[in-house]
Amino acid sequence: MTIAADPVLHSSVRDFLSRSGKLLIGGEWVDAASGRTFPTYDPATGEKLTEVAHAEAEDVHRAVQAARAAFEDSAWSRIKPNQRERLIWRIGDLLSERAEVFGQLEALDNGKSAGIAQVVDVGWSADVFRYYAGWATKIEGSTVNVSMPFAPEGAQFHAYTLREPVGVCGQIIPWNFPLLMAAWKIAPALAAGNTVVLKPAEQTPLTALLLGELFEEAGFPPGVVNIVTGFGDAGAAVAAHDGVDKVAFTGSTEVGKLIVDAAKGNLKKVSLELGGKSPNVVFADADLDIAVPGSLNAWLFNHGQACTAGTRLYVEDAIFEEFTQAVADAAAQVKIGPGLDPATQLGPLVSQEQFDRVSRYLAEGLADGARALTGGKRWGDEGYFIEPTVFVDVEPRFSIVREEIFGPVVAALPFNAEQGVAAAANDSDYGLAAGIWTRDISKAHRTARELNAGSVWINQYNGFDTALPFGGFKQSGWGRELGAEVISLYTQTKTVNVAL
Ligand code: NAP
Numbered sequence: 001m002t003i004a005a006d007p008v009l010h011s012s013v014r015d016f017l018s019r020s021g022k023l024l025i026g027g028e029w030v031d032a033a034s035g036r037t038f039p040t041y042d043p044a045t046g047e048k049l050t051e052v053a054h055a056e057a058e059d060v061h062r063a064v065q066a067a068r069a070a071f072e073d074s075a076w077s078r079i080k081p082n083q084r085e086r087l088i089w090r091i092g093d094l095l096s097e098r099a100e101v102f103g104q105l106e107a108l109d110n111g112k113s114a115g116i117a118q119v120v121d122v123g124w125s126a127d128v129f130r131y132y133a134g135w136a137t138k139i140e141g142s143t144v145n146v147s148m149p150f151a152p153e154g155a156q157f158h159a160y161t162l163r164e165p166v167g168v169c170g171q172i173i174p175w176n177f178p179l180l181m182a183a184w185k186i187a188p189a190l191a192a193g194n195t196v197v198l199k200p201a202e203q204t205p206l207t208a209l210l211l212g213e214l215f216e217e218a219g220f221p222p223g224v225v226n227i228v229t230g231f232g233d234a235g236a237a238v239a240a241h242d243g244v245d246k247v248a249f250t251g252s253t254e255v256g257k258l259i260v261d262a263a264k265g266n267l268k269k270v271s272l273e274l275g276g277k278s279p280n281v282v283f284a285d286a287d288l289d290i291a292v293p294g295s296l297n298a299w300l301f302n303h304g305q306a307c308t309a310g311t312r313l314y315v316e317d318a319i320f321e322e323f324t325q326a327v328a329d330a331a332a333q334v335k336i337g338p339g340l341d342p343a344t345q346l347g348p349l350v351s352q353e354q355f356d357r358v359s360r361y362l363a364e365g366l367a368d369g370a371r372a373l374t375g376g377k378r379w380g381d382e383g384y385f386i387e388p389t390v391f392v393d394v395e396p397r398f399s400i401v402r403e404e405i406f407g408p409v410v411a412a413l414p415f416n417a418e419q420g421v422a423a424a425a426n427d428s429d430y431g432l433a434a435g436i437w438t439r440d441i442s443k444a445h446r447t448a449r450e451l452n453a454g455s456v457w458i459n460q461y462n463g464f465d466t467a468l469p470f471g472g473f474k475q476s477g478w479g480r481e482l483g484a485e486v487i488s489l490y491t492q493t494k495t496v497n498v499a500l
């Protein structure tokens with residue numbers, strides 16, 4: 001059965017796929033200057049979904065000019081904060097109203113379960129827009145009591161700070177949470193009064209384009225949000241463009257370093273959310289009823305294609321065998337299938353490239369001497385499915401322990417309570433997240449302080465909230481997104497000092 005004939009498919013999704021995707025530049029939907037397009041695929045079958053415009057440097061340049069014009073002189077540059085609030089809130093409402101459509105489109109383009117996408121990707125994106133809608137009216141400077149050591153005796157001053165938008169923000173996002181990453185980036189940038197040029201990942205351009213339609217519908221002035229679908233060269237053009245004041249990137253550490261290089265020309269502000277190889281630590285006194293399913297979800301959520309994935313599972317030696325076997329048994333029960341099947345818990349990887357990459361790591365792990373308690377190979381013979389894989393008998397030097405695999409693969413290592421776990425857990429170039437499972441609250445908080453990670457979750461994993469800052473230590477990134485902290489990435493402080 002072809003996708004278009006699938007009876008579960010919402011008519012709006014069918015409709016969207018029947019058009020080919022265009023670029024959103026200055027409020028118009030336009031073709032790429034070259035007229036070129038590229039296909040996007042359903043990873044469950046490899047079937048082509050539709051074509052989208054193939055933006056290159058020239059298109060990025062037009063989008064940056066449109067964003068600049070909207071920032072400098074438009075209804076947007078004169079808008080009141082509470083009007084900005086209402087526009088951004090409206091995006092949240094429209095996403096909630098169309099959650100099923102966005103969820104199905106995300107499932108088709110990325111491979112994840114439509115049901116999960118509807119709740120996690122779309123539901124949370126709506127929450128992100130509403131949360132930052134609220135921030136639009138709450139961005140404040142401060143008044144400062146100055147001493148002015150060189151001023152004459154008796155002189156008086158009134159000093160204060162303003163928090164102003166940075167300007168045109170280039171935002172480059174990955175394929176693992178396509179809509180959600182767009183929301184994390186766009187919502188705070190708009191709350192602070194910036195304009196945006198968004199470059200979605202080549203594998204998953206569709207929900208960003210559908211989101212683009214909502215900005216028009218909500219009543220945003222043209223040019224405030226521009227969307228350019230393309231490949232790495234379009235991302236590079238965004239990062240290097242002199243008309244871009246800030247670049248925000250989520251993706252691999254490798255490309256993150258290229259962004260830093262490209263940003264040098266005009267010293268644009270840079271924030272980076274990069275990879276991880278996060279430790280998930282299970283103490284022998286953990287409540288196994290929650291620690292087993294929680295630790296499974298830690299590495300398997302989103303098919304392991306999550307930057308926070310808890311893929312180094314450290315288990316206290318007293319329970320190592322029992323615990324890893326329980327996780328492996330639970331992994332073997334997971335229902336694998338296409339994202340549109342409501343029974344599916346684990347879908348395909350996003351692309352042939354990602355499938356090849358994960359397969360290579362499986363082969364390397366086995367060749368190094370690791371043993372798969374479950375999985376270790378492809379599932380089925382079509383699409384990009386990999387069986388959930390639990391490796392034991394691993395050594396810290398193995399590539400499956402050191403490198404980000406971005407697939408449904410975990411490496412389990414025992415630790416000894418006397419020696420502690422921090423040294424092993426911190427032995428990584430990354431520092432994005434960590435999990436801790438124990439019934440001992442002092443041990444939990446002590447261990448949280450010892451781990452080098454931007455987020456630490458205790459007796460849960462992936463405990464995200466829009467109000468909580470998120471970002472990486474070490475090579476996992478620069479800056480913090482979400483919460484109040486991201487507002488500082490999208491504003492700059494102006495100091496004003498008046499002699500009275
Ligand atoms: P990536 O190559 O870092 O791509 C992320 C984004 O950057 C995409 O939009 C990509 O465009 C764009 N890009 C590629 N080259 C660029 C360049 N030279 N300058 C500016 N932008 C550029 O990540 P990926 O290929 O999607 O995934 C590869 C690995 O990255 C994964 O296996 C995983 O380890 C890591 N990753 C991490 C996260 C995270 O949240 N931390 C998310 C996704 C992936 P194209 O799509 O056209 O390449």
Ligand code: MG
Nearest residue numbers: 040041109203
């Ligand atoms: Mg696709």
